Amino acid sequence: MKIFVPCKRVPDPDQKLRLNADATDIDASALTFILNPFDAIAVEEALRIRETTHPEAEIIAVSISPPEGEADLRTALAMGADRALLIEHEGSIDPWNVARLLAAVIQKEQPSLVLMGKQAVDDDANQVGQSLAAQLGWPQATFASQIEFTDNGMRIHRETDLGIEIIHVVLPAVVTADLRLNEPRYASLPSILKAKKKPTEHITPTELGIKPEPRIRLLGMELVNSKRTCEKVTTATDLLIKLREAEVIE
Amino acid sequence: MMKTLVLMEHDGTTLRPGSGSAIGFARELSEDITVLLLGKSLEVIATEAAQYAPVLTADHEALTATVADRWAHLIAEVAQDQNAELIVATSATWAKDIVGRAAGLLGGAMASEVIGHEIVNGELRLCRPMFAGAINATLVLEGSPKIITVCPSAYEAPEPTETPFPIEPVAIDASTLPSDTRFESLDCKIGARPDVTEARIVVSGGRAFKSSEDFEQHVGGLADQLGAAAGSSRALVDAGITPNSLQVGQTGKIVAPELYLALGISGAVQHLAGMKNSRVIAAINQDPDAPIFEFADYGLVGDVYEEVPRLTQELNSR
Numbered sequence: 001m002k003i004f005v006p007c008k009r010v011p012d013p014d015q016k017l018r019l020n021a022d023a024t025d026i027d028a029s030a031l032t033f034i035l036n037p038f039d040a041i042a043v044e045e046a047l048r049i050r051e052t053t054h055p056e057a058e059i060i061a062v063s064i065s066p067p068e069g070e071a072d073l074r075t076a077l078a079m080g081a082d083r084a085l086l087i088e089h090e091g092s093i094d095p096w097n098v099a100r101l102l103a104a105v106i107q108k109e110q111p112s113l114v115l116m117g118k119q120a121v122d123d124d125a126n127q128v129g130q131s132l133a134a135q136l137g138w139p140q141a142t143f144a145s146q147i148e149f150t151d152n153g154m155r156i157h158r159e160t161d162l163g164i165e166i167i168h169v170v171l172p173a174v175v176t177a178d179l180r181l182n183e184p185r186y187a188s189l190p191s192i193l194k195a196k197k198k199p200t201e202h203i204t205p206t207e208l209g210i211k212p213e214p215r216i217r218l219l220g221m222e223l224v225n226s227k228r229t230c231e232k233v234t235t236a237t238d239l240l241i242k243l244r245e246a247e248v249i250e
Numbered sequence: 251m252m253k254t255l256v257l258m259e260h261d262g263t264t265l266r267p268g269s270g271s272a273i274g275f276a277r278e279l280s281e282d283i284t285v286l287l288l289g290k291s292l293e294v295i296a297t298e299a300a301q302y303a304p305v306l307t308a309d310h311e312a313l314t315a316t317v318a319d320r321w322a323h324l325i326a327e328v329a330q331d332q333n334a335e336l337i338v339a340t341s342a343t344w345a346k347d348i349v350g351r352a353a354g355l356l357g358g359a360m361a362s363e364v365i366g367h368e369i370v371n372g373e374l375r376l377c378r379p380m381f382a383g384a385i386n387a388t389l390v391l392e393g394s395p396k397i398i399t400v401c402p403s404a405y406e407a408p409e410p411t412e413t414p415f416p417i418e419p420v421a422i423d424a425s426t427l428p429s430d431t432r433f434e435s436l437d438c439k440i441g442a443r444p445d446v447t448e449a450r451i452v453v454s455g456g457r458a459f460k461s462s463e464d465f466e467q468h469v470g471g472l473a474d475q476l477g478a479a480a481g482s483s484r485a486l487v488d489a490g491i492t493p494n495s496l497q498v499g500q501t502g503k504i505v506a507p508e509l510y511l512a513l514g515i516s517g518a519v520q521h522l523a524g525m526k527n528s529r530v531i532a533a534i535n536q537d538p539d540a541p542i543f544e545f546a547d548y549g550l551v552g553d554v555y556e557e558v559p560r561l562t563q564e565l566n567s568r
Contacts, residue, residue, distance in 0.1 A: 013519065017384050026385070096358025123380050124500060125362050127350045130318070134354025139319050139430040142347045145494075155434070159494045160343040161503075162261065163439035167317070170430040179501060180488060215359045217390040219375060224386055226526065230533075230549045236560035239532060242548045248451070248509035248530045249476060249565075 001057045002111035003046045005081065006102055008036040009065045009072040010122040023220050025092065035075040037184075038117025041177040044184040045147065046115050047080045053149050058082050060109065064089050064101055070200055077195035078187030084200040085109075087208070094216040095127035102128070103135040104208040111172065113154075118143050118176040129176035139169040143178040254280040255329055255395075256303065257339040257349065258287060260295045261440070267448035270407020272338040273302045275400045277408055278367070279374070280336060286328055286420075288321050290314040296417045301410030305417045306332075312424040315433030316344060322351035323428055328420055329356060334395050341399040341504075342447075349399055359393035363504065365404040365527075382500040383523030402447045403506030403527065439493040441480075443470075446498060449479035451509045454498055454525070456483040458514025458536065458554045462491050468558040469513060475565045481505065481525075483515050499524035514554040517542030534558070 011017070011031045018027040035043075043061065050057040061076035062085040063069050073084040087101050106114065119126035133140035141147075145164065146157035153170040159178045169175075187195070205212060233239050243249045254276045259266040276283050283303040287296055292309045299305045308324050325348065329337055337352070339345040341363045353360035365386070366377035373390055376398065380387050391398075446452050453476065455469035465486065473480040482492040484499055498505055500523040510528035515521060517533070517540055525531070526545050533546040534557050543549045550557060 011381075013382060017381060019385075026381070094358070096353070096360070099354060099358070119501065121382065121500070124382070126346050127353065127360060127362060130322075130347065130350030131354035131358060131360075133319070134322060134351045137428075139428070140347075140351060141431075142318070142350075143343060153430075160347075160436075161266075161495050163437045163493065163495060165436045166434040168432040168434055173430075178494075179484065180494070215357070215392050216361070217392055219388040219390060221380075221388075222386045224379070224384060224526075226545045228531065228545060228547050230543045230546045232543075232549045232551065234550070236550065236552075236557050237564060239534075239548060239550050240561065240564055243509065243530070243532060246509075246530050246547070 001054045001113065002109065003049065003057055003059050004106060004109065004111040004114045005039065005042050005046050005059060005061050005076065006114070006116040006128070007039045007043070007061045007063045007073060007076050008117070008120045009033050009063060009069045010036045010120055013121050017223065019221055019223060023222065024218060025221065033072060035072045036117050036120045038119060038121070038177055040075070040079070040184040041179070041181050042115040042117050043076045043079050043081060044182045045177060047185070048182065060085060060111065062087065062102065062105060064093060064098055066090050067202065073200060074195050075187065077198045078192040079185060080191065083198055086200060086202050088202055088204050089212075092218065093212060094214060095125045096131055096215045097212045098128050099131035099135055100210055100212075101205060101208060102132050104210050105203070106136060108208070113171060114174045116174070116176055118178055129174050133174035136174070138172050138174055140174045140176070141167055141169050142176045144175050145178050145180045147175065147181070251282050252280045252335040253333055254283045254336040254338060255332060255334040256283055256285045257325065257337065257345070258285055258299055259340065259342060259344045260287065260289065262289065263294070265295060265298050266342065266344070267445040268340045268342065268402030270302065271340045271400055271402040271405040274405040274407050275364070275367070275398070276336070276338045284332065286325065288313050288324060297414065300414040300417050302408060302415070304415040306420050307417060308420045308422055310422045310424060312422070312427055316348070317431045317433055318347045318351050319428040319431050321348045322355060324422070325349075325352040326355040329395055337395050337397045339399050340402050342402070345399045349397060353397045356395055356397065357393050359391040359395065360397040361389060361391055362399045364398050364400045379523065382519045383526060384519065401504050403504060439495050443473060444479045446479045446481045446496065446505050447503050449507055451476050451478035451511070452481045452498070452505055452507045452525070452528070453478045453511045453513065454481035454483065454515060455486060455492070455513050456515030457485040459486060459491065465491055468554065472511070472558055472562050475562050483518075483521050512542050512546065513558055515542055516540045517545060
């Protein structure tokens with residue numbers, strides 16, 4: 001079984017963001033980047049599949065990024081992925097075009113499972129898994145919190161607004177990971193060193209026969225800051241008085 | 251005038267809270283609006299939706315459960331048949347799952363979780379949060395149809411009309427629908443309290459609460475006293491103390507009630523992303539330096555196990 005794990009490189013969310021001079025994008029110059037936390041959960045789940053039900057599984061991490069994005073693919077390799085593919089692309093790219101590039105690689109490599117994060121914590125779009133499944137014509141199971149294999153597919157527990165839903169999908173399929181699927185492992189030092197020897201192949205969109213056709217034109221960005229000043233009270237009674245003055249409770 | 255298709259979510263019995271926000275957004279852009287409902291035995295729900303716009307019903311045995319590949323296939327078919335230029339739904343796990351897939355079939359011009367818009371020189375500009383709400387981005391969608399999910403707290407449902415709009419069925423050939431996904435079960439956790447995205451007041455609990463019983467007693471008790479929704483931070487959902495349907499934040503629900511009461515919530519950026527646009531925010535936390543206070547209008551430094559019962563008791567005694 002071949003498992004594909006798309007991995008996105010995102011700014012570490014615990015940093016203060018700044019915008020570039022013309023406020024069209026974030027200023028990435030001073031930022032550190034990490035593997036999107038939801039994608040790390042997907043890598044972890046692929047490893048657990050290999051460690052339990054499918055010891056023969058080959059795990060391939062794939063990223064769309066500038067060549068220096070290789071560092072974050074190394075995170076996936078250090079965790080235990082077998083090899084990595086990097087689709088070279090400079091600048092931002094919208095979910096539809098990400099899915100097109102992934103679909104092209106997937107048609108070439110023919111994995112039977114795509115496991116990926118439900119969203120990337122930079123653009124928070126929550127679209128690529130769904131768009132990819134649509135473009136491939138594969139079934140999808142989004143927001144997975146538990147998975148198991150069956151004779152011809154997978155049974156997935158999904159986190160929905162109504163509660164936990166259980167669905168069955170025939171493979172090949174796209175599964176997107178929610179927070180509670182697992183707790184990703186940290187890579188050990190020996191495995192980080194070993195990851196440096198694992199193969200990473202670079203591909204260009206042209207080699208895949210894909211020319212990005214942008215669907216989103218970004219006009220600008222604005223930093224959102226708190227405009228509130230907190231008035232401290234010392235008792236529950238005073239808090240109620242303030243909330244009544246503000247006319248939000250009776 | 252953009253030909254607009256609005257998708258409304260329902261639970262098999264009634265329209266879901268917040269599903270009217272998509273109508274509110276669509277009305278600001280177009281007068282040519284049609285609602286599309288999918289499911290089985292939709293008569294009652296269709297009557298409800300017909301208070302807002304003409305309704306198309308895709309009513310079929312094969313659509314009984316929400317299954318993304320089938321539903322998206324049908325949405326794409328109807329959108330093409332209707333020459334829809336704009337497709338709108340209210341953001342929720344339902345829409346994220348289905349509309350995202352439909353967008354993949356319809357050319358991919360999609361923006362999710364939209365919180366504002368303006369038309370400049372005939373161009374529709376959309377505003378949406380990114381980076382856990384630390385940034386608001388303004389963008390234009392290229393291509394047609396434009397597919398948009400709106401944040402339920404950003405747009406209000408319009409008033410229902412007295413004379414209902416017409417309801418019309420869509421012809422369905424079930425043999426053409428995808429069949430690789432099977433719905434098995436849903437463990438419905440919808441309680442008696444209002445939904446966090448709908449309530450005027452949200453009482454939310456965080457890490458300070460140590461068990462489901464404590465949460466129910468303190469957060470639930472205060473919520474009931476105020477007729478409010480109960481919400482929770484991610485920490486409690488991770489710990490299995492609250493169901494995920496209560497989670498407010500970047501990966502949960504985005505809310506903007508009149509009052510957000512944060513109890514024992516430290517205020518991680520991921521949580522702030524889900525509630526910082528509330529009109530009034532009050533926080534109780536033991537740590538005077540908790541980031542939540544930077545985003546609150548009123549703050550009380552104290553132990554929620556002592557302060558919350560005081561609030562409940564005092565409200566009760568009035």
